[in-house]
Amino acid sequence: MTQPINQAPAGAGRLFVVGVPIGHPGDLTFRARRVLRSAGIIASEDPRATQQLLARYRIAVPVTTYFPGNRKEKTAVLLQQLAQGRDVALVTDAGTPAVFDPGAYLVRAAHRAGVSVVAVPGPSILPAALSVAGCEGKRVLFIGRLPPSRAARRSLFRRARTLADTHVVLLEPQEVPRLVREVHGWEGNRRMVILRNLTTASEEICPTTTGRFLRSAVYESAPALVTVVFAGMARRARGMASRLGKRRQGKRMGGVIRPHRRAAV
DSSP, X not given: OOOOTTXXXXXXXXXXXXXXXXXXXXXXXXXXXXXXXXXXXXXXXXXXXXXXXXXXXXXXXXXXXXXXXXXXXXXXXXXXXXXXXXXXXXXXXXXXTTTTSSOHHHHHHHHHTTOEEEEEOOOOHHHHXXXXXXXXXXXXXXXXXXXXXXXXXXXXXHHHHHHOXXXXXEEOGGGHHHHHHHHHHHHOSOEEEEEESTTSTTOEEEEEEHHHHHHHOBOXXXXXXXXXXXXOOOHHHXXXXXXXXXXXXXXXXXXXXXXXXXXXX
């Protein structure tokens, strides 16, 4: 039987995969604070953001960078630290490491080295977005970022319809109008919710449809990453979507989308 990865040799350090707030700093869990405070070193995608979070909770622990560009050399350094008995906390700039964010490479390396890998769950954009989107689909597909090619995006959404009712994507602000036009053309009028800056004072939750967005909205671009939840389609609508092809391309947008509500923080 394979030895469980959480039963590492005595004296070895542990790799803690720590979820951090996606917006509101008060969402850092008590357990995450304790783990960060006791770690020997913190590996962060964005040390500046991490230092700000640590300062709020008066946590004084060395922080080192860990991002896709340096992951190979930094993984070797961190494994050495672990072998010497130091606990390492892996964090990202927001949310949970290795879930769309950097970290999976280090986790796999730790598995191979027999290092204990410990999950410290925390905030994540996926459940946060779904909890306020009001979508009742029984199956949810987290698509994440989209491919640059229109043909690849269309193929992806065609496959997604067969896998799940509700689809969640992450977009740069300027990508939102283009994707809405495309989805409307491929699948007809589809209910969706646009979310920005969740859990912060500037939180925006905008329930709409692809058709309504195209008819009456000028999308106000903002620097923050945008989450879009496309609600599940009824069986009849799914059948119609498969026959639409390139029929609809949308109309010129005018007016302004207003957020459904702002968060009380």
